Amino acid sequence: MPLWERNGRGRSGLKDFAVIQENEVVTLLLSLGVAIFIAQNRSRLASLPYHRFVVGSFLTLLVAHILTILEGFWYGEILNFVEHICYSLSVLQLAAWTWLVMGKGVRES
Amino acid sequence: MNRFVGAIDVVTAFACITTVVILARYWRRRLQKDVKVALGMLLVVMVFHYGSNVLEWCGITDALDPIEDYVEILEPALWGGFFYIFLRGLAERRLRASEERYRTLVDNLPQKIFLKDANSVFVSCNKNFAADLSIDAEDISGKNDHDYYPSELADKYVADDARIMACGRTMELDEQNVAHGQTHTVHVVKTPVKDRDGKVVGILGIFWDITDRKRAEEERKSLEAQVQHAQKLESLGVLAGGIAHDFNNLLLAILGNADLALMDMAPEAPARRNVGEIKKASQRAAELSSQMLAYSGKGRFIVEALDLSAMVEEMTHMLKVSISKKAILKYNFSKNLPAIEADATQVRQVIMNLITNASEAIGDRSGAISISTGAMEADRAYLQETYLDEDLPEGLYVCLEVADTGCGMSEETQAKLFDPFFTTKFTGRGLGMAAVLGIIRGHRGAIRIRSKFGEGTTITVLFPAIRSEASGPADEGQADDGQVDEAWKCSGTVLLVDDEETVLAIGKRMLQRLGLTVLIARDGREGVDVFREHQDEIACVVLDMIMPHMDGEEAFGELRRISSDVPVIMSSGYDEERVTRRFADKDLAGFIQKPYEFQELRNAMRSVLGD
Numbered sequence: 249m250p251l252w253e254r255n256g257r258g259r260s261g262l263k264d265f266a267v268i269q270e271n272e273v274v275t276l277l278l279s280l281g282v283a284i285f286i287a288q289n290r291s292r293l294a295s296l297p298y299h300r301f302v303v304g305s306f307l308t309l310l311v312a313h314i315l316t317i318l319e320g321f322w323y324g325e326i327l328n329f330v331e332h333i334c335y336s337l338s339v340l341q342l343a344a345w346t347w348l349v350m351g352k353g354v355r356e357s
Numbered sequence: 358m359n360r361f362v363g364a365i366d367v368v369t370a371f372a373c374i375t376t377v378v379i380l381a382r383y384w385r386r387r388l389q390k391d392v393k394v395a396l397g398m399l400l401v402v403m404v405f406h407y408g409s410n411v412l413e414w415c416g417i418t419d420a421l422d423p424i425e426d427y428v429e430i431l432e433p434a435l436w437g438g439f440f441y442i443f444l445r446g447l448a449e450r451r452l453r454a455s456e457e458r459y460r461t462l463v464d465n466l467p468q469k470i471f472l473k474d475a476n477s478v479f480v481s482c483n484k485n486f487a488a489d490l491s492i493d494a495e496d497i498s499g500k501n502d503h504d505y506y507p508s509e510l511a512d513k514y515v516a517d518d519a520r521i522m523a524c525g526r527t528m529e530l531d532e533q534n535v536a537h538g539q540t541h542t543v544h545v546v547k548t549p550v551k552d553r554d555g556k557v558v559g560i561l562g563i564f565w566d567i568t569d570r571k572r573a574e575e576e577r578k579s580l581e582a583q584v585q586h587a588q589k590l591e592s593l594g595v596l597a598g599g600i601a602h603d604f605n606n607l608l609l610a611i612l613g614n615a616d617l618a619l620m621d622m623a624p625e626a627p628a629r630r631n632v633g634e635i636k637k638a639s640q641r642a643a644e645l646s647s648q649m650l651a652y653s654g655k656g657r658f659i660v661e662a663l664d665l666s667a668m669v670e671e672m673t674h675m676l677k678v679s680i681s682k683k684a685i686l687k688y689n690f691s692k693n694l695p696a697i698e699a700d701a702t703q704v705r706q707v708i709m710n711l712i713t714n715a716s717e718a719i720g721d722r723s724g725a726i727s728i729s730t731g732a733m734e735a736d737r738a739y740l741q742e743t744y745l746d747e748d749l750p751e752g753l754y755v756c757l758e759v760a761d762t763g764c765g766m767s768e769e770t771q772a773k774l775f776d777p778f779f780t781t782k783f784t785g786r787g788l789g790m791a792a793v794l795g796i797i798r799g800h801r802g803a804i805r806i807r808s809k810f811g812e813g814t815t816i817t818v819l820f821p822a823i824r825s826e827a828s829g830p831a832d833e834g835q836a837d838d839g840q841v842d843e844a845w846k847c848s849g850t851v852l853l854v855d856d857e858e859t860v861l862a863i864g865k866r867m868l869q870r871l872g873l874t875v876l877i878a879r880d881g882r883e884g885v886d887v888f889r890e891h892q893d894e895i896a897c898v899v900l901d902m903i904m905p906h907m908d909g910e911e912a913f914g915e916l917r918r919i920s921s922d923v924p925v926i927m928s929s930g931y932d933e934e935r936v937t938r939r940f941a942d943k944d945l946a947g948f949i950q951k952p953y954e955f956q957e958l959r960n961a962m963r964s965v966l967g968d
Contacts, residue, residue, distance in 0.1 A: 271426040278433035285437060289444055296443060306436050313433070332362045336369040339403060343376040346396070350383035 268320040276313045283310055301345035308338040363414035370407040376400055389446040392439065399435040402428055464494075469543075472550070473560040477501055477518045480559065489536035506535055517547060522557045525549050531567065541568045586744075593777055594795060601649040602903070605930035606857040608646060609952035611639045613863035616955035617870060643952050650930065651703060651792040651799070662823060663699050665755050666690040666730045672708060679709065680716035680726065684761075687727040694732055695822035697755045703796045704820075710789040711759040711816055718763025718814060729758040732822060735803075743803035743819065744775065744794065754803070754819040761815075766808040774806065793818075845959060846872040847966050849896035853877050854884035854912065855928070856904040860951075864899065867958050881907025885915040892920050897946070897965050902929035902936060910939060917943065924965045928953070 286293060286303060293299050312334035319327035377400045384393065409425045463470055469486035473479055479497045487494040490505045502511035510533060521528050527548045534543040545564040549557040615636040622629045670690060677686060697704075708728075715726045733739075735754045743749075766774065773779040777791040797804050801821055808814035851873045853864045858879075865875040876891060878884035881904050888895060898916060902909040913925055924946035927936050936948055949961045 269426070271430055275430050275433055278430065278437070282433050282437040282440065286440060289440070292444055292447060293440065295447060306440075309432070309436070329362055329365075332365045332369070335407065336365045336372065339369045339372040339376070339407070342400075342403075343372045343379065346376045346379045350386045350388060351379050 268317050272313070272316045272320075276317055279306075279310045279313045282306065298345050298348045301341045301348065305338045305341035305345065308334050308341060312338065363411070366407055366410040366414055370404065370411045373400060373403045373407055377404060389443070391442050392446060395435065395439040395442045399432070399439055402431050402435055406432065468563050468565045471497070471562045473518060473562070475522060475558050477515045477560070489534075491537065510535065518560050521547050521549050521560060525551070525557055531571075534564065534566075536566075541566050542571045543567060583744075593791075594798070597649040597777065597795075601646045602930045604646045604649070605643070605951040606860050608639050608643050610859035610863045612636060612643070612952050612954050613867055615639060617863075617866055620870065620955070639952075645788070646930075646952070648788050648792040651706070651795045660698055660700055662696040663701055663704065664694060665697055665704070665757055665820065666692065666694050668701065668704060669708060669728060669730060669757070672705060676708070676712050676728075679713060681719055681721070683721065683723045684716050684719045685723075685725045687725055689727060689729040691729075691731040694730060694755055695753060697800075697820040698823045699800050699820060700796075703799070707793050707796050707818060708757065708759075710793050711757075711818070714789065715759055715761035715763060715814070718761050718765070720763065722763075724762040724813075726759065726761045729756075729760075731756050731758070733819075735819060739805075740803060743805040743817075749801065749803055749821075753822040755822045756820075757818045759816050759818075760813065762813045765810045765812045765814055766806075767810045771806055771808060845963055847962065848872050848874075849966065850874040850876060850891065850894045851962075852884060852888055852891070852895050852898045854879075854881065854898065854904070854909075855901040856880050857901075860901070864958070867955050868899075868962070870955070871959060871962060873962070880904045881909065881912030881915075884912050885919070888916055888923070889919055892923070895923060897962065898923060898925045899949070900925055900927055902927055913940065913943065913945075926961050926965060 283306075286306065290303075293303060296302060312331045315327045315331040315334060319325075319331060377397070380393065380397055380400065388396075405428050406425060409422070413422065464484040466483065467485065469483065469489060471479060471482040471486050479500050482494055482497045484494050487497060490497070492505075502514045505511075506514065513532070517528065517530075527546065529544070529546050531542060531544050534541050534545075543564040544567045545562060547560055547562045550559040550561050552558050615632050618632045619629065619636070622632065669688070673686070673688065680686065712726060712728070719726070732753060732755050734752065735749075736751050740749050740751065770781060775790050775794040777788060779791075794804065797818060797820075803819040805817040805819070806814070807817075851868050853861060853868065853875055854877070855861050855864065856879055861877050861879070865877055868875045873896075874894075876887050876895065878887045881900075884898070884900065885907070888898065900909045900912060900916075904912070907915070909927060909929070913927070916923060916925060926947040926949055927940065927945055928949045928951055929936055930951040936945075946965045947961050949957060953961075
């Protein structure tokens with residue numbers, strides 16, 4: 249059975265946890281690429297106001313993408329739950345950053 | 358568990374929408390626009406992603422599922438785009454800030470700065486440079502020196518650039534520059550701009566105005582030159598005065614002996630003519646000595662208040678015959694001039710020398726010499742332009758101006774004009790202008806020269822004005838009528854005091870010839886001793902002014918202490934005025950100027966001892 253064989257989805261919209269999907273692998277690779285880019289430019293990104301929120305948002309998303317892959321192999325349901333929590337945390341951090349930077353009118357440095 | 362996941366997705370979707378609302382609500386706030394756009398796109402994808410999850414969880418639709426898989430891929434890509442755009446914006450802002458700092462630095466420097474490419478075409482410049490050219494700094498790009506400077510200057514600048522680019526070294530130089538249509542002197546530093554391979558790709562230039570500094574330097578140099586010149590003149594004056602003093606003593610011996618010899622000789626004696634020639638030659642030598650004294654500034658003899666205009670007017674006939682026949686004399690006399698305190702003979706000598714020089718400058722060509730007199734308030738600036746500005750006071754001066762249309766003088770000639778023995782004439786002695794300078798110095802005056810080679814010369818002589826009434830020039834005939842009154846003789850004892858053996862010898866013989874008994878002393882101290890010893894028999898003392906051990910003034914004081922009424926005749930090679938001023942309240946019986954002849958000595962003795 250190929251590694252990225254597509255599986256059907258249940259009513260909940262969640263995947264049937266058996267194997268990983270190709271779009272998930274591509275997404276993870278892209279995220280890792282962006283993570284490397286961030287690592288390379290971390291000092292410059294530090295000048296982004298409240299940069300911990302926005303970088304944290306992305307890294308949380310990266311964790312979610314990793315969990316997406318892992319859930320195909322182990323503890324599918326739990327990891328899927330954690331994955332969705334990560335998505336949520338990521339968006340909440342981004343929302344907080346947007347508010348802090350724009351809503352409070354903080355200047356970019 | 359799935360129920361919780363769905364609830365979390367709802368929260369996530371809600372958070373996404375809230376973020377979109379915040380972004381939209383505060384869109385105008387100061388995040389960079391393309392960052393905001395990237396963030397917006399990211400949020401749209403997120404809304405789609407989590408929105409479709411919620412819809413699916415709610416069982417509304419799962420039709421978006423296939424698209425969602427691909428949209429998910431966009432998410433990290435948009436995150437990457439977001440970070441990239443932010444960093445790019447940051448880099449641009451930093452670059453702009455850096456440029457701004459550089460621009461602020463360069464534009465606020467007082468120096469002018471420019472950058473040219475390898476073809477000497479301007480690339481950039483700072484505001485000061487652009488302001489000099491009356492352009493905006495942005496407009497200079499693509500222009501060259503010929504667009505802004507006169508072609509001669511532009512050619513020079515381009516040639517300098519080429520030389521620097523060829524040798525690859527920094528060059529510093531002072532040169533002319535035009536700013537706002539006016540020429541300035543600037544100090545330029547041009548540096549070759551090299552690329553990473555070391556190849557010269559342009560010129561970086563920086564320059565600043567040094568016109569004022571140069572002017573100050575020139576003024577300082579000029580002042581130093583004046584001081585040096587004054588010191589040189591002073592030294593030469595001292596030297597000339599010393600030589601003239603000794604020379605006078607020697608001439609006194611020659612003239613005196615010649616006089617006595619002529620008196621002793623029979624009218625038909627063959628040697629009489631030779632002795633006469635000796636006397637004439639000595640008299641001419643005495644004139645030279647007089648000029649040397651004049652140059653030393655110690656030759657003022659008879660000082661009186663004079664009307665300069667009247668004096669020149671009286672000389673017009675003499676001046677006319679003294680100049681070239683092709684030269685025309687023009688006069689411009691000011692009436693009611695303030696008087697000057699001067700020696701008429703010496704002022705005449707100044708006028709004659711100036712007129713003679715003017716005539717010789719005109720030479721065989723036709724030309725004009727104009728003589729003007731006037732009065733002026735000379736300020737410090739004017740006096741600084743003159744020779745002999747030895748702290749002369751500002752104030753009212755009577756001026757004599759002699760202008761000619763002759764050949765003028767080069768700067769080199771002007772620099773040496775007053776040097777003794779400097780002459781441009783084949784037969785000149787080079788003492789004329791030196792004597793003029795000495796006379797003017799002796800009168801606390803000043804002289805100003807304006808001359809250009811080939812365009813004539815104007816010489817202005819300033820004498821300090823005095824308030825007293827001026828008199829006409831003294832009648833020279835009164836001083837020396839040329840008649841030898843050999844009949845006058847007297848008797849008595851005279852003390853002759855002089856440090857010069859020759860003077861003592863001839864003076865003694867002359868006085869003896871007058872029927873007097875002569876006692877001699879070789880300095881002031883000895884003179885006082887001799888006088889103390891013979892005071893009852895001494896009828897008169899002839900006292901030299903400058904002597905070792907005790908000078909004439911001190912000896913005079915001692916003599917007065919011993920006898921308050923003994924007549925003393927002072928003898929000196931220096932000017933009478935100085936001597937008589939020093940003895941103004943001391944009842945000096947007379948003054949006799951060295952080198953004196955027999956007749957002058959006789960007149961002096963006669964005036965003291967009477968008939």
